[in-house]
Amino acid sequence: MTFELDSLVRKNILGMMKYASARDDFSGSAKIYLDANENSYGSPAGGKLNRYPDPLQRELRKKIAEERAIGSEEHIFLGNGSDEAIDLLMRVFGEPRIDSIMILPPTYGMYKVCADINDLAVLQVPLRPDYSLDTDTIIQTAVTNKCKLIFICSPNNPSANLMDPASIRRILEETSSIVVVDEAYIDFADAESWTKEIAAYRNLVVLQTFSKAWGMAAIRLGMAFADPQIVALMNKIKYPYNISDVTAKTVISALRQSREKENMVRQIKAERSRLMATLAGLPFVKEVLPSAANFFLVRFADAAAVYRYLRERGVIVRDRSGQMHCGECLRITVGTPDENRFLCETLEAFGKEKA
Numbered sequence: 332m333t334f335e336l337d338s339l340v341r342k343n344i345l346g347m348m349k350y351a352s353a354r355d356d357f358s359g360s361a362k363i364y365l366d367a368n369e370n371s372y373g374s375p376a377g378g379k380l381n382r383y384p385d386p387l388q389r390e391l392r393k394k395i396a397e398e399r400a401i402g403s404e405e406h407i408f409l410g411n412g413s414d415e416a417i418d419l420l421m422r423v424f425g426e427p428r429i430d431s432i433m434i435l436p437p438t439y440g441m442y443k444v445c446a447d448i449n450d451l452a453v454l455q456v457p458l459r460p461d462y463s464l465d466t467d468t469i470i471q472t473a474v475t476n477k478c479k480l481i482f483i484c485s486p487n488n489p490s491a492n493l494m495d496p497a498s499i500r501r502i503l504e505e506t507s508s509i510v511v512v513d514e515a516y517i518d519f520a521d522a523e524s525w526t527k528e529i530a531a532y533r534n535l536v537v538l539q540t541f542s543k544a545w546g547m548a549a550i551r552l553g554m555a556f557a558d559p560q561i562v563a564l565m566n567k568i569k570y571p572y573n574i575s576d577v578t579a580k581t582v583i584s585a586l587r588q589s590r591e592k593e594n595m596v597r598q599i600k601a602e603r604s605r606l607m608a609t610l611a612g613l614p615f616v617k618e619v620l621p622s623a624a625n626f627f628l629v630r631f632a633d634a635a636a637v638y639r640y641l642r643e644r645g646v647i648v649r650d651r652s653g654q655m656h657c658g659e660c661l662r663i664t665v666g667t668p669d670e671n672r673f674l675c676e677t678l679e680a681f682g683k684e685k686a
């Protein structure tokens with residue numbers, strides 16, 4: 332399909348003037364800054380917290396471009412979590428009460444919540460019972476409804492599987508929708524990231540985050556990798572200073588320790604195998620589903636009873652049994668060796684009590 336970006340963008344977003352901050356008007360270096368109504372005396376917390384951060388996060392985006400092997404920072408949008416990117420994409424492309432987005436349940440809950448907030452219709456094309464993409468239906472539904480955005484979560488939350496690259500490629504080529512591949516868990520998968528393809532597909536947006544493999548959920552930093560024109564549109568409508576200087580500095584220092592992250596990912600993957608094997612051996616476990624993430628689904632004979640038993644003993648997992656194709660399933664995040672041991676012991680105790 333031919334792809335014409337401007338025709339997908341909301342007219343008001345194309346036509347509007349962005350907010351011009353003091354730091355947009357003057358971004359060089361000067362002797363004295365009296366342009367932004369900051370407090371030149373400092374702050375009670377010390378540090379250099381009194382100055383507004385760079386609205387375009389140039390240094391941080393450059394460092395991320397290096398670490399993720401992205402050609403240029405022009406391909407990178409940074410948000411207050413990837414949730415901000417999800418919301419901004421809807422606001423760039425989705426005309427309230429007119430346009431639609433597509434989700435593929437069971438999947439991450441924020442897509443629908445953001446669509447509801449933005450008053451966009453939500454087309455739902457369920458994954459097949461094995462959690463694979465129903466590619467023909469996705470394409471047909473997107474084209475028929477002139478769907479603006481298709482959200483593909485890979486590895487998918489909550490099912491933890493990777494989506495077939497050939498299917499994603501077909502969706503990119505055979506629809507004129509913006510295809511968002513949410514790779515929040517890609518560091519745990521043995522697969523190439525779709526970031527390699529952002530230059531090839533102008534309708535591709537890849538989401539990643541510092542909240543999972545990097546272990547930095549508290550500082551809120553999400554990334555969207557896309558065509559520079561899409562990045563520019565997202566930057567045009569975001570809050571001017573959406574990434575705090577504290578976040579930017581913390582991430583720049585973490586990027587120097589990426590070995591440390593790789594080590595943690597390796598440990599988590601090893602723990603994942605061990606934990607999944609132990610659970611698969613329990614008599615009241617019906618099925619442990621495969622995982623390319625730092626969590627997995629377990630199908631129990633009675634998920635509600637297991638959930639309650641764990642909760643009463645201080646172990647919280649996620650009950651996903653109400654989601655499509657997830658009957659009697661709990662979603663379990665891989666923890667530290669101690670946490671995993673306690674989980675297994677508690678489950679074994681459940682088995683003994685209920686036997």
Ligand SMILES: *Cc1c(COP(=O)(O)O)cnc(C)c1O
Nearest residue numbers: 412413414439488515540542553
């Ligand atoms: C956790 C998660 C995110 C990350 O959200 P942040 O706002 O970056 O913390 C995004 N997508 C999926 C599917 C997730 O599970």
